[in-house]
Every structure is written in C-alpha cells, then in structure tokens.
Amino acid sequence: MKLYRAFATVGGLTLASRVLGFLRDIAFAWGFGAGMVADAFAVAFRFPNLFRRLFGEGAFNSAFIPLFAKELEGNGRDAARSFAEEALAGLAAVLVALTIVAIVAMPWLMYLLAPGFSATPEKFDLAVLMTQITFPYLLCMSLVALFSGVLNTFGKFVESSAVSIVLNGTLLAGILVSYWLGYLDSPEGGIVQAIAVFVAGVLQLWLLIDGLRRNNFSLKLRRPRMTPGMRRLVTLGIPGVIAGGVTQLNIMIGTIIASMQPGAVSQLFYADRLYELPLAIVGIAVGVVLLPDVARQLRAGNETGAVESQNRALEFAMLLTVPAAVALAVVPGEIVQVLFERGAFTASDTANTSAVLAVFALGLPAFVLIKVLSPAYFAREDTKTPMRYAVISLTANTLGSIALFFWFRSLGWLPHLGIAVATAIGGWLNAALLWVTLIKRGHFMLDRPMILSIAKIAFASAAMGVALFVAAEFLADWFGRDRSFLTHMGGLASLIAAGFAVYALAVLATGALRIGQLRKALRRG
Known part of the structure; x- marks a missing residue:
C-alpha cells in the first residue's frame, strides 16, 4: 500500500527537519534564553510562521488539491496547469498587497499582535522592526504551498517535505553568524535572526520551483482574473484555511495574551516547539498524504476505499502520537532541562516551560485527530463544516485563555499555564465535533x-x-x-x-x- 510508504517519506523528512530544528532551538535558547529579544523574535516569527502553517502544511491545499485533482483527472494536464497558474496569479497579487500594507502598518498592528509589549518600548520597537523584516516570508511560503499541492497531487512529496529543513538550517546559520559577530542576547542578534527568516523563504521558494521543473510541470505568472475556477477556490479556500489552521490560530491567540507576562511568550514558544515534533511528524505527514489519497478514492467512486484509508491513517497516527503525548506529560522537566537549560536559559525557565509542555501534551492526540479527520471533509469539497467547528473551538479557546490566564495569575499560579489548558480543551472540542459529524453522515466509521x-x-x-x-x-x-x-x-x-x-x-x-x-x-x- 503506497499510503504507508508516503507517510514514511513525509514523516522521515519532517523528522530530519525537526531534529535540525531542535539543534536550532537549543542554540537559540543558549544564545537568547527567554528574555526581551527572545520574546520579540517569538512574536516576529509567529505571525509569518502562522501563514507558513496555514498554507505550507495543508490548510490552503485543503481547497486547492481537490480542485486541481479534478481538473487533472477530468480535463487533463494542460487544464490543470491553467488552473494552477490562475491560482498562482491570484494568490501572488493578494499577498504582495497584504505584505506591503502589513509592513507599513506594523507599528499599529503590534498593538494587536503583542499588546503587552507596549509597557516596554524597547521590546515593542524591536518586535515591530523584526516583524517587518520577516513578513515577506509569508509571500514565499504561500507560493511554496501552492507548488507543494501540485507536486503532492502527482504523488511527489520529497520537495514539499524538505522545505522546513531549509528553514531550520538557515536559522541555525543565523545564530552562528550572531555568535561570530558577538550579537548573542542582543537586539542586533534578533535582527540577524529576522533576516535569516526572510532568506529562508527565498531559498524554500527556489527549492519548490526547481522541484516543479524536474517534474516537467512549470508554472508561469499571468495576470490575475476572477474565473469560475478561482471563484470556486476562494469559496472553498477561505473556510479551509480557517478550519485547517485552527491549531495555529489558537497558538497565535495564546501569544497575544501571553505578551502581558514577561518571558511567557518565549516559554510558550519553546514548549510549542517540543510538542509540535510528534504533531509535525505524524499529523502533518498524515494530513499531507491523506487528502490527495481520499480525493482520488472519492473521484473513482470508491467510498469504501476512502474509509479504509482513513482507518489506516488513524491507526498509524495513534500508534505514534499517544505514546509521544504520554512521554511529554510524564517527563517534561527532564526533556526541557537537557535540551534548553544553558547559557541565558535558566532553571526557572525550565520549570515554567516544562509545566506548559505537560499540559500541551494532553491536547496532542486531538490536534493529530483533526489532521486525520479534516481530509474527509476537504476531499468532498466541504470546507464550511470544518470552518464552523474551527470557529467554535477558536472561540472557546480564546475565552478560556483569557479567563484562565487572569484567574491563574490571581491565584499566584503560572498565568500562561491557563493558555495551555484552554488550547488543549479547544483541540479536543474541535476533534470531537469533526468525529461525530462524520459518523452521522456515514462518511467514517x-x-x-x-x-x-x-x-x-x-x-x-x-x-x-x-x-x-x-x-x-x-x-x-x-x-x-x-x-x-x-x-x-x-x-x-x-x-x-x-x-x-x-x-x-x-x-x-x-x-x-x-x-x-x-x-x-x-x-x-
């Protein structure tokens, strides 16, 4: 069965990326700890990284892949290329405009992204500058996502799974440059890291363009037009991005709230990086591979085959995710201490980060379940149902994060631990809604x-x-x-x-x- 082999390919490359990412995080914690520069970089990287996760790890492709596959199988390679070029033109035009507006308006947007930073003008100004530098990364990654969707539909997963290796390698190189220049734990070092994010986006885009060329499917940039195909993509795409990116939107909301507590943003960032290792290896691998597979099964009228693929994907996911969640919940302190506690990262940072990590771990199976269950909707071109459930989950997480943050702080507990609790609960709520609806519709058992x-x-x-x-x-x-x-x-x-x-x-x-x-x-x- 090619499905397992594809899981192994995507998961293996993602594992290589995350190992390199851990080396990067270890070096970053050593050089910047959980202080002002680390907090500013976490915000500066979080916003474009949100778009990387929304677009690069499946949410955009939840709408694009089924439509592209339909064109490919129904009307041939040339029609599919034409549709992809229309999508490329529209996406590029919107994101270029968004990037320009965001860079100009960033001093005001930062009051929304990290309102707590306004109490420390130096941190606030640094976060604004670093986010302006990193913002063009989202343009590169959004185009990378589209090119990845094309290659994934053809059953080619190597290039799209290797882009994070380029990112982590480039950011690690940036830390080494900061060390060489004597910029560690300084605003200048943070700026070097922001520049490294931008450079990584350009390199990742080049990798995918080269991948298309080697697979004899180049795309040309044309004038944007609102064709019927583009209208359908927009109709499906907006709900799909919201639904597929709910996990990252939850984390973004957590970052905004955590900005009101010194050190909380970076501690959430480090915990997020650790629990995302199994989420990336398993959840993203399943999500990337399963959507094209289920879409093909349904196009062929093989409902039984689609359900079989989902069961095997769920089996594969839980086999790896449940033990990972248990491990992160039982021994978080030892993991955080060994990986991060050195240089500017203190024992207090270890205690706080490990507490957050243990709670995040409780929601890990839910976030992977979302990756397994969502393709059953997306492959049927139903992005509105997952979007509704994502909004419900997002609302519950937002209200819960705010309430628990201030309640925990009033009790003298770690305030951002409340954010982790709300995030885990929101994940399980979303997964439960997706599961129950699929069963009711007879699309999964x-x-x-x-x-x-x-x-x-x-x-x-x-x-x-x-x-x-x-x-x-x-x-x-x-x-x-x-x-x-x-x-x-x-x-x-x-x-x-x-x-x-x-x-x-x-x-x-x-x-x-x-x-x-x-x-x-x-x-x-």
Missing part, C-alpha cells in the same frame, strides 16, 4: 482492526508511562544541576531507550503492530 488497535495502543502507552516515571525517579541524580551535560544527555537517552523498549514490547505483545504486517505494508505498491 471505525473498523474492527482499528477498535482493537485503540485499546492495545492505550495499554502499551500506559505501560510506557509507568516505566518512564519509575526510570525518571531512578535516574534523578543524573539530572542534578551539578552534573555535566554529557551526564544529562546520558540520562535523557536512557529514559528514551527505556520508554521505547517498554512500548515496543507492549505493542508487539498485544498485537497492536505485527512485524509481518509492517513488512507487508511497506512492500505494497
């Missing part, structure tokens, strides 16, 4: 293998959680702050090895995954 797998995965993950808790107690001395970095790394490696061993044994013992089944799946296609 769990098959018997999936039902059995859920129980087995839950048991194996619980066993792993107990093992991690016991192992963490046993290895507590290894994480003492008087011990060396190598000792800390040895302790974390031992925890990972123990957790992996227990989970693997439990999965094999219960039959949640069989070696023969895995080999067969990888050989198919």
